[in-house]
Amino acid sequence: MLNPLFWVQAITLAFSQIWANKSRAFLTALGIIVGVASTTAVIAALTGLKAKVLTEFESVGASKFFVFPDRPENAPRNMYPWEKILLKPAEAKAIRDECTLVKAITPITEVGLDVESEGKRIEGITVSGIWSDWHVVQNRFVQDGRPFSQIDDESERQVCLINEDAIRELDLPANATGEAILIGGRRFMIAGVVETTQARFFGMNTSSAEVFIPFSVAVKMQDRNFFMRIEGLFTSPDVAEDAEEEVRFVLRRMRGLSPGDPQTFQVAAIDKFIAQFKTLAAGITAIAGGIVGISLLVGGIGIMNIMLVSVSERTREIGLRKAVGATPMAILLQFLLEAVTLCLVGGFIGIAFGRLAALGLTLIPGAQLEQADVPFWAVALSFVFSAMTGIVFGMFPAIKAARLDPIEALRHE
Amino acid sequence: MVDAHADWPLIQVIGLTKIYRVGVETIHALRGLDLSIGRNEMVAIMGSSGSGKSTLMNMLGCLDRPTGGSYLMNGRDVSKMDANELAQVRNEEIGFVFQSFELLPRQTALENVELPLIYARGGWRGRKQRALAALDRVGLLDRVEHRPNQLSGGQRQRVAIARAILNKPSILLADEPTGNLDSATTTEILALFRQLHLEGQTVIIVTHENEVAAHCQRVVRLRDGRVLSDLSIEQDIAGRHLPTTAASSSGAAPPC
Ligand SMILES: Nc1ncnc2c1ncn2[C@@H]1O[C@H](COP(=O)(O)OP(=O)(O)OP(=O)(O)O)[C@@H](O)[C@H]1O
Ligand SMILES: [Mg+2]
Numbered sequence: 001m002l003n004p005l006f007w008v009q010a011i012t013l014a015f016s017q018i019w020a021n022k023s024r025a026f027l028t029a030l031g032i033i034v035g036v037a038s039t040t041a042v043i044a045a046l047t048g049l050k051a052k053v054l055t056e057f058e059s060v061g062a063s064k065f066f067v068f069p070d071r072p073e074n075a076p077r078n079m080y081p082w083e084k085i086l087l088k089p090a091e092a093k094a095i096r097d098e099c100t101l102v103k104a105i106t107p108i109t110e111v112g113l114d115v116e117s118e119g120k121r122i123e124g125i126t127v128s129g130i131w132s133d134w135h136v137v138q139n140r141f142v143q144d145g146r147p148f149s150q151i152d153d154e155s156e157r158q159v160c161l162i163n164e165d166a167i168r169e170l171d172l173p174a175n176a177t178g179e180a181i182l183i184g185g186r187r188f189m190i191a192g193v194v195e196t197t198q199a200r201f202f203g204m205n206t207s208s209a210e211v212f213i214p215f216s217v218a219v220k221m222q223d224r225n226f227f228m229r230i231e232g233l234f235t236s237p238d239v240a241e242d243a244e245e246e247v248r249f250v251l252r253r254m255r256g257l258s259p260g261d262p263q264t265f266q267v268a269a270i271d272k273f274i275a276q277f278k279t280l281a282a283g284i285t286a287i288a289g290g291i292v293g294i295s296l297l298v299g300g301i302g303i304m305n306i307m308l309v310s311v312s313e314r315t316r317e318i319g320l321r322k323a324v325g326a327t328p329m330a331i332l333l334q335f336l337l338e339a340v341t342l343c344l345v346g347g348f349i350g351i352a353f354g355r356l357a358a359l360g361l362t363l364i365p366g367a368q369l370e371q372a373d374v375p376f377w378a379v380a381l382s383f384v385f386s387a388m389t390g391i392v393f394g395m396f397p398a399i400k401a402a403r404l405d406p407i408e409a410l411r412h413e
Numbered sequence: 414m415v416d417a418h419a420d421w422p423l424i425q426v427i428g429l430t431k432i433y434r435v436g437v438e439t440i441h442a443l444r445g446l447d448l449s450i451g452r453n454e455m456v457a458i459m460g461s462s463g464s465g466k467s468t469l470m471n472m473l474g475c476l477d478r479p480t481g482g483s484y485l486m487n488g489r490d491v492s493k494m495d496a497n498e499l500a501q502v503r504n505e506e507i508g509f510v511f512q513s514f515e516l517l518p519r520q521t522a523l524e525n526v527e528l529p530l531i532y533a534r535g536g537w538r539g540r541k542q543r544a545l546a547a548l549d550r551v552g553l554l555d556r557v558e559h560r561p562n563q564l565s566g567g568q569r570q571r572v573a574i575a576r577a578i579l580n581k582p583s584i585l586l587a588d589e590p591t592g593n594l595d596s597a598t599t600t601e602i603l604a605l606f607r608q609l610h611l612e613g614q615t616v617i618i619v620t621h622e623n624e625v626a627a628h629c630q631r632v633v634r635l636r637d638g639r640v641l642s643d644l645s646i647e648q649d650i651a652g653r654h655l656p657t658t659a660a661s662s663s664g665a666a667p668p669c
Contacts, residue, residue, distance in 0.1 A: 003531075003533065003534070003535060005530060005531050005540065006532065009531050016519070020519065316515070319515075320515045320517070321528070321532070322476075322500065322503070323474070323476055323503060323509055324503065324504060324509075324528050324529040324576065325500050325501065325503045325504020325505070325529055325532040325580075326500060326531075327496065327497050327500040327501075327532065328496050328497070328500075329497075330500075330531075405477075406476045406503075407471050407476045407477045410515065
């Protein structure tokens with residue numbers, strides 16, 4: 001019905017109309033620009049945060065769980081003293097032996113000790129006591145020598161694993177396996193060298209020198225009431241709920257808690273954190289979406305206002321176009337196209353500003369938003385929303401223009 | 414279409430009425446007007462101010478709808494058409510020239526002339542050639558890229574005429590086309606209308622001036638929304654010396 005020439009001129013006219021009223025068009029589109037820009041920036045920040053958090057979670061492992069002592073909420077301090085709620089080695093053993101949904105488990109206890117090689121002595125290195133499952137749980141194996149075995153722990157062997165930083169700091173030969181070092185005054189044989197690849201968890205960096213000894217040996221070198229935590233893997237992330245319940249059941253029994261008693265420990269699975277975080281991120285994204293909706297509404301009213309002004313300013317032009325054969329539909333489409341163009345230009349500028357803001361976010365040191373980025377769907381959605389705003393709010397002025405009586409329009413002053 | 418209804422007059426208006434309502438007042442702009450105009454006529458419509466000339470022209474140009482009566486163009490009843498059909502008739506059959514030119518101020522002469530093609534059904538190919546040909550006919554090939562404010566009044570009206578004849582309309586309507594022009598320019602513009610008429614164009618011009626009417630073959634005089642007299646130019650000139658015209662029954666002829 002409408003020939004290609006119509007579309008070419010309608011689009012050209014839409015742009016030239018904006019160009020002819022640059023400042024007015026800019027002020028009108030400001031609502032849309034600000035709305036789209038701020039939402040784009042928020043989505044970029046969220047995308048960055050999500051990417052960051054999820055990669056960190058994933059590096060830890062989705063089926064991973066932690067057990068740590070925890071004083072019940074609102075409970076008097078004297079009723080639950082630390083020494084009473086601390087985890088015990090026997091509890092770790094019980095979980096290992098009884099929980100069918102636990103694939104691997106290790107207690108971890110840390111003690112600061114002086115470490116000494118033939119040529120060098122370093123004070124206060126963190127020495128961790130672990131089971132052989134630690135390799136599986138933390139996904140860290142040896143690059144040299146042998147890993148820990150269950151026998152090391154059961155026989156309380158005086159063996160240790162160290163990392164490359166420790167080798168360097170202690171001036172040990174590059175192939176340190178088989179060398180002997182003094183840990184807390186006791187003689188240990190280096191059984192192997194652990195991979196340096198570190199699992200970083202929220203910047204908690206266990207870099208520099210690391211020394212590991214069998215858990216049973218570490219217990220002997222600790223105070224009487226020492227702190228230990230338990231880390232483990234469920235057989236799969238899908239059974240996390242049941243597995244958590246299993247662990248809780250065993251621990252409650254070990255601690256002699258009757259059904260009504262409050263829990264004196266926490267079992268935390270990573271997958272739950274992930275799920276919670278995803279819900280949170282989705283919630284924030286929805287709020288950002290709501291903000292864009294409101295700003296587009298405000299922007300849209302501005303668009304409607306300016307289009308009404310445009311229609312009344314150009315009444316004679318509309319009359320003339322009708323006099324030379326423009327159908328109501330042609331007039332309607334022309335004004336609608338103008339409103340949509342205005343909104344799309346606004347949306348485009350908004351996205352540009354949003355991207356700029358996203359770039360700024362990645363450069364903030366310490367903000368952990370290096371991966372902030374505007375995803376394609378956000379760009380597409382911004383354009384769709386902008387266009388829809390143009391259509392919805394441009395419709396009324398466009399209909400008004402289309403309905404004008406040609407002769408009355410031509411008589412308009 | 415023209416051939417299919419060659420036996421019909423180009424324009425046949427029967428009992429046309431137009432009533433305006435302004436507040437409580439009713440204004441009878443046309444009170445049962447009859448008029449028939451054939452192909453390739455050049456007609457002047459005259460009459461005192463308020464006699465209904467513009468109202469009639471707007472009806473003939475399908476810009477406005479009559480309150481009553483019928484208007485057959487090539488035998489088709491225009492008063493029964495919907496908005497889209499009217500738009501098409503305005504685009505294809507009508508060329509309208511206004512007293513105040515009605516050019517789009519930001520567009521060049523060429524773009525202004527091209528305007529009807531935007532709304533044409535098909536046939537928009539070679540639009541530039543067609544627009545240039547129309548500008549050539551009104552003698553403005555050297556002003557193609559000028560905007561209206563860079564043109565004289567006479568030149569603006571020529572652009573408007575080029576726009577009106579672009580789609581080769583059946584009827585060229587001009588409502589006081591020289592009303593805003595001086596006498597020298599008026600003569601130029603009228604020569605242009607006559608040239609178009611010689612080439613076969615039907616032309617209807619509303620005017621107050623006898624000099625303008627002198628270029629036409631036929632003069633229709635209106636009074637109070639009715640035809641007062643409808644004479645050939647020779648008869649009309651002769652009748653101007655009489656105190657009253659033969660066709661008049663309601664009073665003195667307008668002192669033109
Ligand atoms: N839109 C309108 N609303 C109300 N009355 C109108 C309207 N247009 C015209 N009229 C009235 O209709 C009558 C005829 O007007 P019209 O414009 O046709 O006169 P005209 O012959 O063209 O006059 P002129 O020579 O001054 O242009 C006048 O009385 C005028 O007041
Ligand atoms: Mg008039």
